[in-house]
Amino acid sequence: MADEAAEGAVERLDAHLHLWELGEGRYPWLGPQHGQLFRNYDAGEARQALAAAGVQRAILVQADDTPADTVAMLRHAAGNDWIAGVVGWLPLEDPRAAAALLDQWREHPKFCGVRTLVHDDPRPDVLELPAVRESLGLLAAAGIPFDVPDAFPRHLGQVAALAAELPGLTVVVDHLGKPPRAGSAADMDRWERQLRAVAALPNTAAKVSGLHCNGAAFDPEALARVWTAALEAFGPDRLMFGGDWPVSLPGAGYGRTVQVAGALIGSLSHAEAAAIWAGTARRVYGQ
Numbered sequence: 001m002a003d004e005a006a007e008g009a010v011e012r013l014d015a016h017l018h019l020w021e022l023g024e025g026r027y028p029w030l031g032p033q034h035g036q037l038f039r040n041y042d043a044g045e046a047r048q049a050l051a052a053a054g055v056q057r058a059i060l061v062q063a064d065d066t067p068a069d070t071v072a073m074l075r076h077a078a079g080n081d082w083i084a085g086v087v088g089w090l091p092l093e094d095p096r097a098a099a100a101l102l103d104q105w106r107e108h109p110k111f112c113g114v115r116t117l118v119h120d121d122p123r124p125d126v127l128e129l130p131a132v133r134e135s136l137g138l139l140a141a142a143g144i145p146f147d148v149p150d151a152f153p154r155h156l157g158q159v160a161a162l163a164a165e166l167p168g169l170t171v172v173v174d175h176l177g178k179p180p181r182a183g184s185a186a187d188m189d190r191w192e193r194q195l196r197a198v199a200a201l202p203n204t205a206a207k208v209s210g211l212h213c214n215g216a217a218f219d220p221e222a223l224a225r226v227w228t229a230a231l232e233a234f235g236p237d238r239l240m241f242g243g244d245w246p247v248s249l250p251g252a253g254y255g256r257t258v259q260v261a262g263a264l265i266g267s268l269s270h271a272e273a274a275a276i277w278a279g280t281a282r283r284v285y286g287q
Helices: 032-037 043-052 067-079 095-105 130-142 156-165 185-199 224-234 254-265 270-285
Strands: 013-017 057-061 083-088 111-115 146-148 171-173 204-208 239-241
Touching (some): 013 043, 013 239, 013 270, 043 057, 043 254, 057 067, 057 111, 057 270, 083 270, 095 130, 130 156, 156 171, 156 185, 156 204, 171 185, 239 270
Parallel strands (some): 013 057, 111 146, 146 171, 171 204
């Protein structure tokens, strides 16, 4: 990689960070079994973690399928310059309600995307439901990207068809689709085929994030296949870094997550590195 001192320091924008405040009826996926994650994580603590790792700004991403989660993120964004944007939630199975909330969210200048926790939905065809496709059409018309979390093994195969059907919709694959790094060679082959099929559509992008995996090492060598496949498929201009704080804390810690990402990105040119660290996220989310 070219010397940053000569070409200018590369901005680091984390494209995938969460905040949450536990309470009755909130974050039903999160419980005592999740150890250190089962507590509140606020903007002040997040800012300290980013600063310690040399990351300047971040995009908040929803972690609960409720309007309250998005309202809270937008409130934090209004009071913190380091928060570059908010990927919120919409009730995609109710297009009328989704349209009303979308109008409300778009009044906030930092609202920049939509995500729902489809990986927690037991229906394998949830992204193919007519009402969901109608709501996603609203996002396409409004120029709002759609994040798909933890897509493999159930949903990654549907993402290419979704992107093809809605060419005006930017589809962001969170965590590179969640490659099964501790699984079988056949599982990894299937993940890679599906990821490459998604990347063949020009209206797709992906986050190099959330790659910690129980039973698999977390270092540049262990991530070599995943990284190479993503880089070949999407190229630097459609990849973005995400630290997945605080979810990354049990797996490696935030500082280590940034360090490993830096080692992978470090072999690229200055321009390519700048795209993955911040440029792609700024373009995709308009922030």
